[in-house]
Amino acid sequence: MATIKDIAKAAGVSVTTVSRALNGYSDVSERTRKKIKQIADDLSYSPNALARSLVMNKTKTIGLLVSGISREGAKDNIVFEVLTGVNEYCGQVEYDIVLFNTSSSQQKKKTYTQLCRERRVDGVVIQGIKNDDPYLIEVIESDIPCVLVDIPIQGDTVGYVATDNVAGAKEAVQHLVDLGHKQIGMINGHDRAFVSQERIQGYIEGLERNHLIYNKSLVYNGGFSEKQAEAAAVSLLENYPDTTAIFCASDLMAFGVMRGAKRLGKEVPKDLSIVGYDNINLSSYVTPSLTTISQDMYQIGYSAASLLIELLEGGDPKRSKIVSHELVIRESTGERNQPF
Amino acid sequence: MATIKDIAKAAGVSVTTVSRALNGYSDVSERTRKKIKQIADDLSYSPNALARSLVMNKTKTIGLLVSGISREGAKDNIVFEVLTGVNEYCGQVEYDIVLFNTSSSQQKKKTYTQLCRERRVDGVVIQGIKNDDPYLIEVIESDIPCVLVDIPIQGDTVGYVATDNVAGAKEAVQHLVDLGHKQIGMINGHDRAFVSQERIQGYIEGLERNHLIYNKSLVYNGGFSEKQAEAAAVSLLENYPDTTAIFCASDLMAFGVMRGAKRLGKEVPKDLSIVGYDNINLSSYVTPSLTTISQDMYQIGYSAASLLIELLEGGDPKRSKIVSHELVIRESTGERNQPF
DNA sequence: AAGAAAATCCGAAACGTTTAGGAATTTCTT
DNA sequence: AAGAAATTCCTAAACGTTTCGGATTTTCTT
Numbered sequence: 001m002a003t004i005k006d007i008a009k010a011a012g013v014s015v016t017t018v019s020r021a022l023n024g025y026s027d028v029s030e031r032t033r034k035k036i037k038q039i040a041d042d043l044s045y046s047p048n049a050l051a052r053s054l055v056m057n058k059t060k061t062i063g064l065l066v067s068g069i070s071r072e073g074a075k076d077n078i079v080f081e082v083l084t085g086v087n088e089y090c091g092q093v094e095y096d097i098v099l100f101n102t103s104s105s106q107q108k109k110k111t112y113t114q115l116c117r118e119r120r121v122d123g124v125v126i127q128g129i130k131n132d133d134p135y136l137i138e139v140i141e142s143d144i145p146c147v148l149v150d151i152p153i154q155g156d157t158v159g160y161v162a163t164d165n166v167a168g169a170k171e172a173v174q175h176l177v178d179l180g181h182k183q184i185g186m187i188n189g190h191d192r193a194f195v196s197q198e199r200i201q202g203y204i205e206g207l208e209r210n211h212l213i214y215n216k217s218l219v220y221n222g223g224f225s226e227k228q229a230e231a232a233a234v235s236l237l238e239n240y241p242d243t244t245a246i247f248c249a250s251d252l253m254a255f256g257v258m259r260g261a262k263r264l265g266k267e268v269p270k271d272l273s274i275v276g277y278d279n280i281n282l283s284s285y286v287t288p289s290l291t292t293i294s295q296d297m298y299q300i301g302y303s304a305a306s307l308l309i310e311l312l313e314g315g316d317p318k319r320s321k322i323v324s325h326e327l328v329i330r331e332s333t334g335e336r337n338q339p340f
Numbered sequence: 341m342a343t344i345k346d347i348a349k350a351a352g353v354s355v356t357t358v359s360r361a362l363n364g365y366s367d368v369s370e371r372t373r374k375k376i377k378q379i380a381d382d383l384s385y386s387p388n389a390l391a392r393s394l395v396m397n398k399t400k401t402i403g404l405l406v407s408g409i410s411r412e413g414a415k416d417n418i419v420f421e422v423l424t425g426v427n428e429y430c431g432q433v434e435y436d437i438v439l440f441n442t443s444s445s446q447q448k449k450k451t452y453t454q455l456c457r458e459r460r461v462d463g464v465v466i467q468g469i470k471n472d473d474p475y476l477i478e479v480i481e482s483d484i485p486c487v488l489v490d491i492p493i494q495g496d497t498v499g500y501v502a503t504d505n506v507a508g509a510k511e512a513v514q515h516l517v518d519l520g521h522k523q524i525g526m527i528n529g530h531d532r533a534f535v536s537q538e539r540i541q542g543y544i545e546g547l548e549r550n551h552l553i554y555n556k557s558l559v560y561n562g563g564f565s566e567k568q569a570e571a572a573a574v575s576l577l578e579n580y581p582d583t584t585a586i587f588c589a590s591d592l593m594a595f596g597v598m599r600g601a602k603r604l605g606k607e608v609p610k611d612l613s614i615v616g617y618d619n620i621n622l623s624s625y626v627t628p629s630l631t632t633i634s635q636d637m638y639q640i641g642y643s644a645a646s647l648l649i650e651l652l653e654g655g656d657p658k659r660s661k662i663v664s665h666e667l668v669i670r671e672s673t674g675e676r677n678q679p680f
Numbered sequence: 681a682a683g684a685a686a687a688t689c690c691g692a693a694a695c696g697t698t699t700a701g702g703a704a705t706t707t708c709t710t
Numbered sequence: 711a712a713g714a715a716a717t718t719c720c721t722a723a724a725c726g727t728t729t730c731g732g733a734t735t736t737t738c739t740t
Binding site for chain 1: 341384386387388389390391393394399401404409410411417419420423424427428430431436437438439440441453454457458459460595621622625626627638
């Protein structure tokens with residue numbers, strides 16, 4: 001493997017000159033630069049990023065910390081979509097991405113900060129982290145630049161990108177209200193997710209705006225799990241049979257609710273309208289296809305990366321970005337059946 | 341950021357001793373080791389992986405080269421699943437993963453080898469690469485250890501992991517034959533994919549084993565695209581209306597075929613049986629759910645990583661791994677309607 | 681108690697870059 | 711043609727580790 005020294009020797013110049021020639025500095029004559037470049041090509045030289053990073057104290061690498069990279073998490077491709085977005089932006093600005101596997105590092109008792117420090121990433125985007133995750137505190141206290149996905153925290157070195165979950169949830173219930181529904185239940189995720197907190201708030205606001213009373217017992221937690229949501233939906237519908245619509249904090253849970261409805265002999269959307277959240281791939285393929293709040297996870301990833309790089313390269317002092325969402329109406333919602 | 345020097349100074353020993361203490365060498369007394377560890381903790385020291393890698397000439401990092409990390413590629417989560425598998429294994433053996441974005445590097449004219457050399461990955465797993473991809477030749481010629489997914493090439497530094505695609509395809513058509521189908525069409529991917537070559541071979545063998553004649557004009561290429569497959573299916577069914585079953589080289593294309601069938605007023609599986617390949621998430625959710633050849637992409641990723649690491653650490657000289665597949669029968673296939 | 685053996689430690693080089701500061705050479709000015 | 715200015719190049723240190731070879735200290739042997 002050719003190094004800068006080899007080139008220097010072959011060209012009869014110092015390593016300094018080689019370095020400066022290859023990096024486009026102005027204090028090297030065109031003639032020698034040509035020669036050096038030629039030799040570098042001949043030796044098929046590629047710079048050692050390690051050595052460079054070591055002295056420059058900058059790796060042009062960002063970490064991607066996701067807790068959802070597990071076999072189960074592969075169902076919705078949310079994680080993958082933001083990864084794709086991050087990857088796309090990083091490709092444009094020539095940053096590399098290193099994947100941190102929190103799961104294993106956790107058992108190895110390596111903290112978030114240690115991970116980042118060891119690998120010398122310039123910054124990190126964090127996704128799928130829970131409210132009570134010990135990592136979260138570390139993030140905020142550490143001085144490693146990072147941007148969070150879906151957790152609205154900002155600071156000197158931390159930014160975030162998210163969607164307006166309360167608005168989204170509000171639109172979802174508004175849609176249901178517009179269809180004539182009066183008793184709307186909700187299957188939420190769990191308390192340790194910021195999005196859940198926001199989505200229920202939106203749910204409540206949506207009801208109140210339409211002068212519907214908010215009944216706490218109509219909302220269940222489904223833990224973002226299909227199975228759990230199915231059980232929750234069954235309970236909900238058995239205890240409150242007048243419920244004609246359910247708003248779910250995720251599409252996956254909406255599928256669970258669908259299954260639960262089927263179990264109870266309820267037809268969607270005739271007897272029960274369902275709206276989900278996320279608009280994952282499955283949602284348009286399933287029958288009936290799912291009405292949902294669509295969020296562009298690719299865009300979120302892309303924005304997260306761009307925000308982080310800005311943070312790193314000291315651009316403008318923006319610290320957060322809200323990406324838009326959209327209600328997409330499909331077959332799982334319909335007019336309320338008037339029970340005459 | 342504390343370095344080994346800081347620790348040495350604080351402990352009153354040399355950097356050598358600190359290094360050897362921290363790395364568990366035997367030639368340092370327990371007393372000083374304790375002290376050094378204590379100080380390291382106090383200073384919240386974490387080793388600089390860059391410096392270490394530089395001198396050790398080993399990064400404990402593998403590259404992941406996939407061409408499918410794009411917005412469109414997010415539909416099937418195949419890429420993501422192997423990534424998950426790779427990640428899982430790497431987590432266990434404490435390797436990190438860096439994502440290479442081929443797309444951008446291509447336009448930047450950086451070759452595969454350059455990418456790997458620069459970033460100093462110890463090895464690389466490659467996925468979603470096409471037959472005629474210039475990268476492929478590079479891979480084989482370069483001395484960088486790598487394992488290919490779904491491309492059966494092996495050499496001194498290159499291994500692969502795949503499934504037995506010809507057997508899989510054979511089982512698929514056998515299933516259709518068993519259901520009474522006599523005229524079975526196929527929608528293949530494209531010629532630049534090894535899996536396509538194998539799957540059509542399996543298709544042919546499957547037919548011949550049952551003394552059905554192989555009719556070349558019954559197989560169309562769908563380019564692994566849903567849309568394209570839909571068009572192909574329509575052509576196929578219009579030109580050869582006696583076709584009662586279609587075997588598709590991917591689930592995504594099978595969905596296209598479903599849509600095409602619907603366009604022609606054909607009911608699945610009554611008028612047309614369809615079997616796909618891959619068993620992606622969608623397949624079990626769609627109606628009718630899709631009969632398909634299931635391959636465990638997670639396992640493939642996991643195996644690929646483990647094979648690579650073995651290659652790196654000089655374990656046994658295995659160079660390839662075949663992971664098992666399985667026919668999963670769902671609703672999209674049924675007995676042939678005898679046209680009396 | 682003296683020499684041998686074992687245990688513990690250290691100095692310095694090496695990995696492949698970048699860069700500050702200055703030296704050598706060329707070109708410009710008058 | 712001599713000094714100034716600009717151009718081109720180089721020396722050496724630095725980044726944070728690991729490791730070879732040897733030096734020092736302690737413990738064991740008799």
